[in-house]
Every structure is written in C-alpha cells, then in structure tokens.
Amino acid sequence: MRAPEGPIEFTVGAGAGGSPDIIMRTIAQIMNEEGIVENPIVIQNRSGGGHSNAYNHVLGLPGNETTLLTLASPVFTTPIVQGTDSVIDQITPIAGFVQSELVLLTTPDSPYNSLQDFVAAATEQPGRVRIAGGASGGNDHVATGLIEKAAGITLTYIPHESGSAARATFLGGNVEGHFATLAEGLEAINAGQAKALAILSAERRTEEGYADVPTATEQGVDVVYTQFWGVGGPPDLDPAVAAWWADKFEQATQTARWQESLEANMQLGEFYGLDEAGEYFAREQETFRTVLTQVGLAAQ
Structure with a gap:
C-alpha cells in the first residue's frame, strides 16, 4: 500500500445537505480528526447533470491520486438512462460502505x-x-x-x-x-x-x-429497495494507492463515531473493498439496468 501526497478531494455529485454530501463529510471528518488520514480532505460538490458533472470530472483525471468519486445511484443510472458509457466500468473500485x-x-x-x-x-x-x-x-x-x-x-x-x-x-x-x-x-x-x-x-x-x-x-405492492453509497478512484489509479484508500475507509467505518452515525441515521454498514467492491458495483449496475429497462427508463 502507498499513501497519496497532498490535499485530498472527495468529489460529490449532489448539493450540500444531500445524503451523499453528509455521508462523505462525516467520514472525511472521522478520517482526519481520528488520525486515520493525515492528508487534509475537502468535500467538493460538483452537482448537476445527474452526477455527470462529478463523474466526468473524475474520469478526466486518469491516474490522479488525490481525487475520489462518491458513488451514489445516479453514477450508475445516469449513463443507462442517457445511453452513454458506463462509469462503473471505468473507475477504480475502492469501497462500498453504507446502505x-x-x-x-x-x-x-x-x-x-x-x-x-x-x-x-x-x-x-x-x-x-x-x-x-x-x-x-x-x-x-x-x-x-x-x-x-x-x-x-x-x-x-x-x-x-x-x-x-x-x-x-x-x-x-x-x-x-x-x-x-x-x-x-x-x-x-x-x-x-x-x-x-x-x-x-x-x-x-x-x-x-x-x-x-x-x-x-x-x-400489496411488492417492492423492496435499498440505496447505497461507496467510493471509487479515477481510471488507472495505482493499485497500491487504491489499496491504501480501501484500508483507510475500512478503518473509518470501524470507529465508534461511524457506528454511532449509522445508528443515528438508521443506516446499514456492510463493507466491501477493492475487488469485492468492484464485483458488488457490477452486480448493482446490472440490477439498475434491469430495473430501468423494465420501467422504460433505459436508453434503447
């Protein structure tokens, strides 16, 4: 594993106050204040375009070690709805950590x-x-x-x-x-x-x-649905840096502060890292594709 150098940006595709924003601010604060990550972390809201402003920014930084993308459902679904290339197939999977x-x-x-x-x-x-x-x-x-x-x-x-x-x-x-x-x-x-x-x-x-x-x-309406959030790196991120980030996210999710946050927000905290995260994201992408096709929202 290898740590990145310099300040870190967590890119969020939603506005301030939305669930992805709150989740990433919380975990960034835990990382910095509890000494898990020494690099200063800034949350950058790049909202609009169904999260495309955020993910296109990160996709345009191949190999960048100081910018991570918040993975919320629009990162999966916007390309399916618009008929554009999958984001999940291009980013470097790091972790899925809250539902x-x-x-x-x-x-x-x-x-x-x-x-x-x-x-x-x-x-x-x-x-x-x-x-x-x-x-x-x-x-x-x-x-x-x-x-x-x-x-x-x-x-x-x-x-x-x-x-x-x-x-x-x-x-x-x-x-x-x-x-x-x-x-x-x-x-x-x-x-x-x-x-x-x-x-x-x-x-x-x-x-x-x-x-x-x-x-x-x-x-009488047979619907069960759970949303989730995770994080990925730009394309071609050094595997050693991706592994370092996965380890830091796992450490942060094991803290008492994070567990208290999950309980306070009535959230689930199943953790997936690296290859397991990649497999999880791929499964969820296919689930989204199936559902969006069924309800007529997928681009043909």
Whole structure:
C-alpha cells in the first residue's frame, strides 16, 4: 500500500445537505480528526447533470491520486438512462460502505393515509399524483418506477438537481409524494411536515416513529429497495494507492463515531473493498439496468 501526497478531494455529485454530501463529510471528518488520514480532505460538490458533472470530472483525471468519486445511484443510472458509457466500468473500485432503506412520504394534510390510498388516487387519475425526487434515473426515480410497475399505476416524477432540492419542493406542498431515507423521513414526520405511507424494506422497522408504518409489500405492492453509497478512484489509479484508500475507509467505518452515525441515521454498514467492491458495483449496475429497462427508463 502507498499513501497519496497532498490535499485530498472527495468529489460529490449532489448539493450540500444531500445524503451523499453528509455521508462523505462525516467520514472525511472521522478520517482526519481520528488520525486515520493525515492528508487534509475537502468535500467538493460538483452537482448537476445527474452526477455527470462529478463523474466526468473524475474520469478526466486518469491516474490522479488525490481525487475520489462518491458513488451514489445516479453514477450508475445516469449513463443507462442517457445511453452513454458506463462509469462503473471505468473507475477504480475502492469501497462500498453504507446502505439505507427508503420511506414514501406524503404531506401532513394529504387525504392519503396509506399506500393503498396513494395507489387508488393514481389509478383514478393517472399522472395526477406527483413525486419530487433527485436526479432522473436516481434512487427516487427507480423507486417510483418500481411502485408504478408493481401497482400498475402511472405517477409523475419531477426530478431535481439534488435530494435536498426535491425535499424543499415536497415540504413546500407542491407535490403529493417524496422518497426519503429513514432519518430524513423521521425528522420531517416529527416536525409535523410529513406522514409516512410505506417503507420499502423487507420487514417493518422497530424504531419509534416507524414501528406502525407497514412495508409496501404488506400493503400489496411488492417492492423492496435499498440505496447505497461507496467510493471509487479515477481510471488507472495505482493499485497500491487504491489499496491504501480501501484500508483507510475500512478503518473509518470501524470507529465508534461511524457506528454511532449509522445508528443515528438508521443506516446499514456492510463493507466491501477493492475487488469485492468492484464485483458488488457490477452486480448493482446490472440490477439498475434491469430495473430501468423494465420501467422504460433505459436508453434503447
């Protein structure tokens, strides 16, 4: 293993305040403050274009040892939707390290009190029920497509530059639905800004605030979906540097601070490094390709 020299940039394709941004800021802070990485780490938000601004920046730095790309779902899905070359096939896989389930929210004054109500409204008026989400082809879009396919309905998906921008549209009462991570959803619920219709998990959550929220499957819509985040290096990154980074990410995810962050955000922390990460990313890419093709979002 070999350490890179100089300041480090973690490139993030989402705006400040979005899940990828928060995750990478948290782990960067842990790395620096706990002495795992001595190089100063800066988070650079290069949002827009379904994360293409971020990934094209990193793809344009072959062999660069001081820039890493945050891997969120649009990095996988945007090329599939746009019909461009796979990003995952070009980057150097380093680590996958955090996963999160999603909750479907509606506004607190909404007439919908269950996913069945939501589906019934969309059945009666196809396209009338709107979902505010992040980038086209991202997690929110995929989840929307899965709900549409499983329930046989048509929803209107409204993409935004980032998840935080989509959340603002939802909180402003401009749409009927929004997918959120469990922590984001609970914050909105506790603030009286939203109510939960369904969680896209295999089993009900047991935390206060979610214990009484049925899964989508329980409500007759057979959808289970988990989003994930990871990190990769530019093409042709020295394997010794990639191994060094994988080791540092694994060390950071084993700290008490990271474990506390996972618990606070109701996230999962399965770790994949190097070749295992590459295999994991390849499997997820094919899953995205299959789902996006099924729901008609993949470029032909």
